[in-house]
Amino acid sequence: MTGHDRIVFIVDDDERIREALGELLASHGIDAVTFGSAGDYIRADKPDIPSCLILDVELPDINGLDLQRQIAAGDHPPIVFITGHGDIPSSVRAIKHGAVDFLAKPFSDADLMAAIDAAIGEDRRKRAERADLGKLRQRYLELTPREREVLPLVVSGLLNKQAAAELGISEVTLQIHRRNVMHKMAAASLADLVRMAERLEIPVTHSRRAGGS
Amino acid sequence: MTGHDRIVFIVDDDERIREALGELLASHGIDAVTFGSAGDYIRADKPDIPSCLILDVELPDINGLDLQRQIAAGDHPPIVFITGHGDIPSSVRAIKHGAVDFLAKPFSDADLMAAIDAAIGEDRRKRAERADLGKLRQRYLELTPREREVLPLVVSGLLNKQAAAELGISEVTLQIHRRNVMHKMAAASLADLVRMAERLEIPVTHSRRAGGS
DNA sequence: GGGCTATGCATGGATTTCCATAAGATGCGG
DNA sequence: CCGCATCTTATGGAAATCCATGCATAGCCC
Numbered sequence A, B: 001m002t003g004h005d006r007i008v009f010i011v012d013d014d015e016r017i018r019e020a021l022g023e024l025l026a027s028h029g030i031d032a033v034t035f036g037s038a039g040d041y042i043r044a045d046k047p048d049i050p051s052c053l054i055l056d057v058e059l060p061d062i063n064g065l066d067l068q069r070q071i072a073a074g075d076h077p078p079i080v081f082i083t084g085h086g087d088i089p090s091s092v093r094a095i096k097h098g099a100v101d102f103l104a105k106p107f108s109d110a111d112l113m114a115a116i117d118a119a120i121g122e123d124r125r126k127r128a129e130r131a132d133l134g135k136l137r138q139r140y141l142e143l144t145p146r147e148r149e150v151l152p153l154v155v156s157g158l159l160n161k162q163a164a165a166e167l168g169i170s171e172v173t174l175q176i177h178r179r180n181v182m183h184k185m186a187a188a189s190l191a192d193l194v195r196m197a198e199r200l201e202i203p204v205t206h207s208r209r210a211g212g213s
Numbered sequence C: 001g002g003g004c005t006a007t008g009c010a011t012g013g014a015t016t017t018c019c020a021t022a023a024g025a026t027g028c029g030g
Numbered sequence D: 001c002c003g004c005a006t007c008t009t010a011t012g013g014a015a016a017t018c019c020a021t022g023c024a025t026a027g028c029c030c
Helices: A015-027 A038-043 A064-072 A088-096 A109-141 A145-155 A160-167 A171-185 A190-199 B015-027 B038-043 B064-072 B088-096 B109-141 B145-155 B160-167 B171-185 B190-199
Strands: A007-011 A031-035 A051-056 A079-083 A101-104 B007-011 B031-035 B051-056 B079-083 B101-104
Touching: A007 A015, A007 A038, A015 A031, A015 A109, A031 A038, A038 A064, A051 A064, A051 A109, A064 A079, A064 A088, A079 A088, A079 A109, A088 A101, A088 B088, A088 B101, A101 A109, A101 B088, A109 A171, A109 A190, A145 A160, A145 A171, A145 A190, A160 A171, A171 A190, A190 B190, B007 B015, B007 B038, B015 B031, B015 B109, B031 B038, B038 B064, B051 B064, B051 B109, B064 B079, B064 B088, B079 B088, B079 B109, B088 B101, B101 B109, B109 B171, B109 B190, B145 B160, B145 B171, B145 B190, B160 B171, B171 B190
Parallel strands: A007 A031, A007 A051, A051 A079, A079 A101, B007 B031, B007 B051, B051 B079, B079 B101
Antiparallel strands: none
């Protein structure tokens, strides 16, 4: 059970480096998959478990930093950069864009392993968070269009009466939508629903403000 | 009105640099105050307006990166590092700890000005957020001990009855505490109060969960 | 056409919240 | 000791919410 609950992807054009890193990881009981180019990595079928990406900056096809930006939009493992010819602007850019570390060769095994541990830990957290949020989004998708209109009004703190007026429907109908929303979202209370809406980043449309600053 | 709604602090042991940077900023209509050491900066009386800190890594008293960590606990302006002998690990550490940029000499005026603009913009946002949160904390401090016990129960979604039982007091009493909380916190609705509690990072003590997935 | 979903409205009763008024006990500081 | 803040309880009525049952219309898929 030591080696299959996480995996490390290695992208480096130098085969000797790939081998050396693979062996280092193996000696720590960690599975690794290596790629010789960014394209190979992108096209590969990657297992969906906690992982991290060790990425060489200098690659044959595209620059490692560009690859970072390219995959930034979607979900991707935390990145640990390694490089033979690193410069400060590159390291700054890499870290600003979320890389876990930026190691210039030669670096110690300990430094790399520390970075990998941190990266995988980060991925674990991110995955837990994603899974959680995913469930929430799933439930949100089950709502009907009307219910999706009701939700923001309710979590804005409007009374049923006011929310109903806002939609031009009767209070009774709104109550039914509201109840359906609570049920489909599996919210145990209004407070719960408010927090869910926050996490889903549903904007508060008609805040019922009194006189607070 | 061009130059007094923001200020740049410059900490560098080289007087020529301080002068050159001061003039560069002056030519852009930006006020600057210079310091020759970290200690001078720390002890100085600094105006409370949007600002940024241009910090040399190599200082006579303490290292710039250590100064960064030292002031990290409290509120401080965003930092733009400059250095004559920069190395990658330093830049990585600086950015990971929140620095806006890390510029190795020689750098262009344009790069520095861009970093300063970004830093001051960040400070503006941080200040707005702080001011907002400050007001909220202020109101929270006005709550009595009992009211501070009631708040988390209420925003957990408990019914008044349940919250009252939790505290071993009558429902009526709890309602009064609850009303006082709403009033003192200037919350227009329960939804509002829930969001305030979120921002204050008040933990949800007794979530009233039903049968969510 | 028949079934299904979404949307809409109504009535009625149980429960809960909201609000105002009244009032007692405790403890702390001037 | 007096005043003040805090914490406590009670009563009673107005308003809002929660829940169930019943029913109507419109659109869509088979």
